Amino acid sequence: MAGEPQDDCLFCKIVAGGIPATIVRETETTLAFRDINPQAPTHVLVIPKAHYENAAALAAGAPQIAADVLAETRAVAEGEGLESYRTVFNTGAGAGQTVWHAHAHVLGGRGLEWPPG
Ligand code: 5GP
Ligand code: ZN
Numbered sequence: 001m002a003g004e005p006q007d008d009c010l011f012c013k014i015v016a017g018g019i020p021a022t023i024v025r026e027t028e029t030t031l032a033f034r035d036i037n038p039q040a041p042t043h044v045l046v047i048p049k050a051h052y053e054n055a056a057a058l059a060a061g062a063p064q065i066a067a068d069v070l071a072e073t074r075a076v077a078e079g080e081g082l083e084s085y086r087t088v089f090n091t092g093a094g095a096g097q098t099v100w101h102a103h104a105h106v107l108g109g110r111g112l113e114w115p116p117g
Pocket of ligand 2: 005009010013050051052100
């Protein structure tokens with residue numbers, strides 16, 4: 001069923017505590033933790049605790065939780081003291097998605113080029 005934990009999903013395992021992560025923030029519906037391979041001084045992932053395969057599936061299936069994820073990206077940036085930061089949802093393999101559980105990247109703490117390439 002939509003939103004149910006998946007046994008083979010890395011981020012569901014992090015939500016369940018089966019794989020360690022450096023947790024930055026947690027709410028009833030979301031978890032924020034540091035990326036294992038940071039691309040900037042701040043690189044935090046904000047995920048819904050419920051399993052949706054990417055941001056598009058999350059927006060379609062649980063728009064309130066999608067809003068919660070977006071609100072948490074702001075809270076992470078504030079907590080990290082970032083005035084400028086980038087929020088990225090890679091959706092689909094062609095856009096660089098490698099983990100099939102919706103997540104927002106929050107990147108900051110260095111200059112960020114636009115367009116990103
Ligand atoms: P994507 O490429 O799907 O947009 O982003 C997936 C992100 O998850 C990557 O930035 C990658 O470094 C991160 N990642 C992959 N495995 C782990 C892990 O086990 N722990 C953490 N904290 N991040 C991970
Ligand atoms: Zn999952």
